[in-house]
Amino acid sequence: MSNIVIVFDFDKTIIDCDSDNWVVDELGFTDLFNHLLPTMPWNSLMDRMMMELHSHGITIQAIENVLHRIPIHPRIIPAIKSAHALGCDLRVVSDANAFFIETILKHLGIRECFTEINTNPGYVNQKGRLTILPYHDFNKASHGCPLCPPNMCKGLIIDRIQNTISEVDNKRFIYLGDGAGDYCPSLRFRDMDFVMPRKNFPVWDLICKDPSLVKAEIHAWTDGQELEQVLMKLINKIMIEENAKFISSDCKLQTLSTPVFETLPKPVSVRQ
Numbered sequence: 001m002s003n004i005v006i007v008f009d010f011d012k013t014i015i016d017c018d019s020d021n022w023v024v025d026e027l028g029f030t031d032l033f034n035h036l037l038p039t040m041p042w043n044s045l046m047d048r049m050m051m052e053l054h055s056h057g058i059t060i061q062a063i064e065n066v067l068h069r070i071p072i073h074p075r076i077i078p079a080i081k082s083a084h085a086l087g088c089d090l091r092v093v094s095d096a097n098a099f100f101i102e103t104i105l106k107h108l109g110i111r112e113c114f115t116e117i118n119t120n121p122g123y124v125n126q127k128g129r130l131t132i133l134p135y136h137d138f139n140k141a142s143h144g145c146p147l148c149p150p151n152m153c154k155g156l157i158i159d160r161i162q163n164t165i166s167e168v169d170n171k172r173f174i175y176l177g178d179g180a181g182d183y184c185p186s187l188r189f190r191d192m193d194f195v196m197p198r199k200n201f202p203v204w205d206l207i208c209k210d211p212s213l214v215k216a217e218i219h220a221w222t223d224g225q226e227l228e229q230v231l232m233k234l235i236n237k238i239m240i241e242e243n244a245k246f247i248s249s250d251c252k253l254q255t256l257s258t259p260v261f262e263t264l265p266k267p268v269s270v271r272q
């Protein structure tokens, strides 16, 4: 395991579209979706759309078949597999839903690369209808963040991840995202971390308003090819830095332990 945690947004970051719109459009429910959109929050609308699909006889298998055809850039899967093989801890934070994300990642053969998927719950009920719930139950209590939609504050999820990770490990984060919902988490990282906003997407526009608000180093990307290149460069950079720290702390250890060497009959230099 390296000390690198990579947090991915899902829609328009791992995949190259919004999974919600993809399912609605491919199954021919765009007009109903657009008609209802002004009347309810996005997350509640998706649950309503799943009810509509079910009442029109559209099966879970039909939804899965549509998800299996999701657009994705060909360099995304190699990038994720490489990061995982290098020992990075990969996580998803997404305002899509668990059923769509699990179905897609399993189909692409990369589900096991991720330690955690933080998203809106989505499950098939006993009647074979997909139910989508909000990540935060905003009817009970507001999460209180003015930057985020009522059902999910990605910043709070990052706080939780940072708090559950031991400070001793000195983890370094890389966060990748495209949407307005990725701005709040981008503000949570420290100067040794990295934020990778998708260029000319909402998170990029928000960051550009005042880049000094983001403490982490900013590295933009435009498509899957550039995402892979930038991500590999950052992993490499962190690993070299951590290696250098390890070697210098090793030297310090030897300096500190000089008295021990002095007790040896013949002090020998460990490092030439």
Ligand SMILES: Cc1ncc(C[n+]2csc(CCOP(=O)(O)O)c2C)c(N)n1
Residues within 6 Å of the ligand: 009, 010, 011, 012, 018, 020, 042, 093, 094, 095, 096, 179, 181
């Ligand atoms: C103007 C406007 N109205 C509603 C939405 C809501 N929305 C669209 S796609 C999506 C899923 C994002 O998943 P991920 O977090 O994986 O990118 C959500 C929550 C929006 N983005 N813009």
Ligand SMILES: [Mg+2]
Residues within 6 Å of the ligand: 009, 010, 011, 012, 013, 177, 178, 179
């Ligand atoms: Mg997104």
